[in-house]
Amino acid sequence: MERELTNILDEARRSGGSIVALTGAGISAESGIPTFRGTEGYWVIGSKNYMPQEMATQEMFRRAPEEVWRWYLYRFGVCKYAQPNAGHRALVSLDRALGDRFQLVTQNIDGLHLRAGATPNRTHCIHGDAAFVRCADACSHAASQGELGEQHGKLPLPDMGVRGADTPFTEADRSRLSCPRCGAWLRPHVLWFDEYYDEENYRMQTALRAASQASLLLVVGTSGATTLPMQIGELAFRRGIGMIDVNPEENPFSDLCQASAKGFFVRGSACERLPEIVQALTAFEVSGPVV
Numbered sequence: 001m002e003r004e005l006t007n008i009l010d011e012a013r014r015s016g017g018s019i020v021a022l023t024g025a026g027i028s029a030e031s032g033i034p035t036f037r038g039t040e041g042y043w044v045i046g047s048k049n050y051m052p053q054e055m056a057t058q059e060m061f062r063r064a065p066e067e068v069w070r071w072y073l074y075r076f077g078v079c080k081y082a083q084p085n086a087g088h089r090a091l092v093s094l095d096r097a098l099g100d101r102f103q104l105v106t107q108n109i110d111g112l113h114l115r116a117g118a119t120p121n122r123t124h125c126i127h128g129d130a131a132f133v134r135c136a137d138a139c140s141h142a143a144s145q146g147e148l149g150e151q152h153g154k155l156p157l158p159d160m161g162v163r164g165a166d167t168p169f170t171e172a173d174r175s176r177l178s179c180p181r182c183g184a185w186l187r188p189h190v191l192w193f194d195e196y197y198d199e200e201n202y203r204m205q206t207a208l209r210a211a212s213q214a215s216l217l218l219v220v221g222t223s224g225a226t227t228l229p230m231q232i233g234e235l236a237f238r239r240g241i242g243m244i245d246v247n248p249e250e251n252p253f254s255d256l257c258q259a260s261a262k263g264f265f266v267r268g269s270a271c272e273r274l275p276e277i278v279q280a281l282t283a284f285e286v287s288g289p290v291v
């Protein structure tokens with residue numbers, strides 16, 4: 001391992017401070033989940049191609065809820081069959097070793113961190129979670145617990161069967177995706193392009209608070225295209241804490257790491273590099289020579 005990286009990890013381990021991991025699509029790409037950006041995310045309605053930036057919006061959901069649901073159910077199907085990889089598992093080891101000193105902030109909605117064994121109350125899904133739905137009319141709120149099987153205002157996604165890109169939307173689908181409280185559409189529990197981060201659904205303040213208290217930020221597989229992750233990176237940079245970016249390609253986070261005295265850009269994938277990084281962060285202290 002690079003000496004500079006070893007030094008940053010050693011210092012973080014000895015400090016006994018907390019660690020925040022921030023993950024993006026790159027870690028799940030190694031499990032075979034496409035980013036659904038660009039052409040692989042196109043969706044055809046009639047004779048028109050729509051970009052994910054058009055599909056994943058409140059505006060499109062109001063206009064064509066069945067098409068938005070067909071697109072999501074197809075995408076969610078891809079997530080369902082993907083398996084967590086060595087990168088997800090390495091972060092679970094860190095979660096187990098550090099307990100409350102570890103917080104995971106993820107942009108991924110695929111649920112792979114949780115399926116790998118991440119602790120739910122330390123895993124903050126800032127772009128939502130494909131495993132859940134909520135009332136599109138927001139008839140319930142975060143405090144609703146239990147009454148209709150809700151957890152923090154969310155319901156588990158009903159079983160919608162196996163969906164291909166051509167699977168039609170049926171009346172039965174419509175009733176399965178109706179709010180049991182008020183009958184309005186249920187919507188995917190994901191942050192759309194024309195919506196804002198918040199605490200109630202997306203744990204914005206929790207994520208920022210974790211970053212403001214951490215002594216190390218470990219960024220994995222994110223390109224910094226969205227605002228909250230970038231805010232977290234800039235906060236860590238301003239605080240001058242240890243900062244590591246694991247990514248096969250340069251990106252705004254690697255720029256921050258390279259500009260920081262305690263930063264390091266690890267060029268590589270999560271599966272290749274996270275296991276050794278986590279091992280260095282969780283190694284037991286071995287008494288060195290007394291000098």
Ligand SMILES: [Zn+2]
Pocket residue numbers: 135136137138139140179180181182183184
């Ligand atoms: Zn409702």
